[in-house]
Amino acid sequence: MNAWIAKQQYLIDFTLSSLARRKAKNLGLLIVYTLIVFLLASVMLFTHALRHEAAHVLDGAPEVVLQRMVAGRHDLIPPGYLERLGRIRGVQNKEGRLWGYYYDPVVKANYTFMVPNREPVPAGTLVVGAALAKARGLAVGNVISFRSYSGKLFGFSVARILSPDTELVSADLVLLNEGDFRNFFEIAPGYFTDIALSVANPQEVRNVATKLAQQFPDSRPILRDEILRTYESIFNWREGIVLALASLAILAFAIFAWEKASGLSAEEKREIGILKAIGWETGDVIKMKFWEGALVSLAAFVFGYVLAYLHVFHTSAMLFTPVLKGWAVLYPHFDLPPVIDGFQVATLFFFTVFPYAAATLVPIWRAAITDPDSVMR
Amino acid sequence: MIFQPAIIALLLASLVCVGLLVVSAPFAFDIIRHWNIRSGSERQLVLERRTYLLSTLLTFVFATQLVALLLFVFNADKMSSMFVGAMCAVGTLNVNVFGFPALIAQIVVFFLAANWLVINHVDTRAHDYPLVRIKYILLLALLPLLLVAAVLQLRYFLGLKADVITSCCGSLFSEEAPGVTGDAAASPPLPTMIAFYVALALAAGAGLFYRLRKRGAYFVALFSGAAFVVAMAGILSFVSLYIYEHPHHHCPFCVLKPEYHYQGYWLYLPLFIGTAAGLGVGAIQPFSRVPSLTVIVPAFARKLATLAAVMWSLFAAVASFMILNSRLVLLEG
Structure with a gap:
């Protein structure tokens, strides 16, 4: 086990110095890679923070809101409605709202x-x-x-x-x-805009709503859970649409990575040839290239993620606000509380590192099977 | 409901993996037909080079499968807020009939892939690559399975529809609202508990026995496979109850959540590693008579068996600790 670790250490050492020798080429890749991670991470961090905030805001909302419908439109609650509500079991508190x-x-x-x-x-x-x-x-x-x-x-x-x-x-x-x-x-006394009901037991909420719908056929109960679920879907959907559009950028990036990895310079080819001539196996070269990819990915991922974090939580996501936030004349100015979610990091990893790895597999192999004699001749 | 980040990521991953395997299938076919280690012909050289590509590719595909399995479970858990009645991943997977089959297919693919990697490892250790043909035949056999898992996953995601507010919410309640069942069926605790510890003892014992005597490799695999099934039943039936301290919450996924301090990882990591290692011992056993592998196979199998024994013991210890540490009283007397 120790020998294995030592071997990987030497490989990483070697890879780092070989990366440093070709600064310009690798820097270009790193910048584009970081940019992709930054873009996607910003979208994810931003929508996640919004989702979090929406859920937080709704924490204090009543469990059920009852609205009266007339001809399919929202109408005022007439007098006497509140009193008729009184007998529904499980309702802890009810109040008419204006x-x-x-x-x-x-x-x-x-x-x-x-x-x-x-x-x-x-x-x-x-x-x-x-x-x-x-x-x-x-x-x-x-x-x-x-x-x-x-x-x-x-x-x-x-x-x-x-x-x-x-x-x-x-x-x-x-x-x-x-x-x-x-x-x-x-509005005459006794009339209300709608009725807010609080239900103590979360498992009773649906039963209460069902009873309301039966007892007051002209009303519609709106559950807090339902509002939350709808927000969740909307934010996920927006995030998904942006990511689906960004998949074109990811594709372009994968092609770019493929090009970079397969366009070996004569010097690099000679280097691999020499390595193989002094006893490296094809498997070792693949391992070296794997570490190269892993190091570049890790660096780009960390840089991109940190930049995205700063962008979203310190500049209020100025690049995406128009698309993701929505619009109003009296738009609230608010700072999102920073939230990081492991699940999102895992998803982001799939969107960035995975395409990079998939795109560079074949070029890495092509480089690794180089014959020593053909390049040193 | 395709436009969810994690769903896009999972579909992308399975598409790329299946794509890579389909593209490499003709090469695998070529290798099966023309492989001849004693020949020095140009074709053999090309084939030998290709084996590097294929084994790298497969390691990549299988590593991806492992991460995708985790993401699939996380995603199911996250989506539970979007379905009426779903409290956690069990509810989300119950939304349509493809949920659990998709999960099970992924687990099966994961274990088979792990076995393939074990065989691959043994093969590359030998000087004459004696298992190349078998390896690629197995690869072609794995391909349809991977395809089935991908299709099940796609069908599952296509069948999801979030319960969002409609313009008239009342209609959602007046008709029979089709809530999903949030609970998993579970077996009675006491018999399951006995079976649980017996199975774990057999699996760990078989691993230990192989380490000491180098005999009974197939038993290690058999008992590990059986122990996996019994262990899952045990987690469903009573371990999860002790963790949640709730007599009716049978859920194998909630243990992974922060509310329960991620205790599930302590259970599932040893469980999956133990099973994969145990199965691996059996997978390479048929090749122990191959001349160039007579030393390599038993040595590697011994390592795997030791790993399996350790992991099964660890799993039993963790589960017992969780049970003893719990304030729930499930069995009286």
């Missing part, structure tokens, strides 16, 4: 108006999200007026601005008092 959208022609953006169920906002005041406050130039104590859908003008004073830490979910958020909300949108 929220809606408001289009502000000043900044040409949609706001989300919402009545918080905990910590009610005093009448006549607002709590606004940080991105919105920036867009309208608001500070605490300022007065802002909105023209309601009925044409009446309503004035509010800003009581508080939400912390920028929560910007991913609160960029366009406006919190207000229940009475103000009902006056502004002209």
Whole structure:
């Protein structure tokens, strides 16, 4: 065993010095290789961080949301609905929610108006999200007026601005008092936008939803798990599409690697010839070439991955943002928490090192079977 | 559901592997027909050079299979969030009928490939390459199996459809929602536990016996193969329960998760290495009478048998440790 390790050590030593002797050629390969790893790793790190963040945000969401449908469209919950809900077993807590959208022609953006169920906002005041406050130039104590859908003008004073830490979910958020909300949108007392249900036992969620669907045929229950699953699929799908497009780049890279590996210079050929003349076997040359590939791959993988990490988590993935993030006027500015996943590293390995290895197999063999006499003659 | 990174990677890997083997099949055929070590003809020289390419290629293919097997299991586990009722890899593999067959086919391919590599290793140690023909006949026999595994995997992935929100969620609940079964069937604990330890003792004992007496090579292979099956049944039936400390959670995959401190690797690594080594002892035994291998085969088989014995003992020790360390009481009295 020790002899085997020693042999590999000498081979690696030799390979390193032979790589150093042909700097220009190997540097070109290394740069292209690093670039490929960087590209794919950025996509993967970015989508994974987004997925993680989405799951994190939804952690606090209610298990089930019940919406009422009229002619296939989302409608208000009429009075008495909440009381009829009371008898479903397994539902720990239920509350009617009031929220809606408001289009502000000043900044040409949609706001989300919402009545918080905990910590009610005093009448006549607002709590606004940080991105919105920036867009309208608001500070605490300022007065802002909105023209309601009925044409009446309503004035509010800003009581508080939400912390920028929560910007991913609160960029366009406006919190207000229940009475103000009902006056502004002209919603009669007893009506709600939808109903949030919390279910203590996760295994009961589907049963509760089934009962809801039977008891209220005009409603649709939306489960938190379902939202999560949909996000997951969407992000995976986007990542997959980008990777499928990038597979062309991988193919080009494989051809490039094949070319590099098979285009042996006369000097390299002579070197292999001499090695074989002094007693190296074909198998040894293949091993040497294997170590060469492994070292280059490892270096490119580490460089590419570190660069991608910096790109995604320190420059907010400026190259991919337009494709992968989505778009809005009041776009939240947020920094993704760094997440690294072993599974993703393994997948990335398959996308980069595997094609490289497959492409260089035959050229390596061609180089290794070189006859000593034919090159030294 | 093809556009998932890991699925693309797995399909790419199996496509490349099958492609490489298909391309090398005519060369293998050539070698089987024309190989003659005593000849100095140009054709023989070309063939000898090709054997280097083929064995490198196969090592590559089989190494890939090993990593792909791991990625397949990880991927199944990751995808569980996308199917109603699936809690882990078992649920995901149950989504359609091709899931478990695809996994089993990959495991079978992995063990056969490991045996091929053992035979290859023995052959290259001998001065006259006595097993070249047999090796390449075996390779051609492996090709259809690899193809079957690849097709099963493709069918499995093509059959996956994530349960995402539809415009009317209510309809998902009012009709009979086709949730997948998240549980694996398992045998009763006490008889399985007895069979488990008997099988492990036989496998480890056979390995040890071969090391001491150089006899009973086929028994090492037989007992190792049987012990693999019984060990998997044991993991399903009671080892996993002790790890999860839950009397109904029969899952062979969740043990690999961080929630359970990756304990599964301590089980599966010795299990797979032990099985591969044990089977390898039997695989090279038929060639122990070949003149140039009379010394090489027993020496290498002894190493493999020792490895198998160590790994089986380690596996038994790890499993017992997990059982004793658990707070679950499965068998009373």
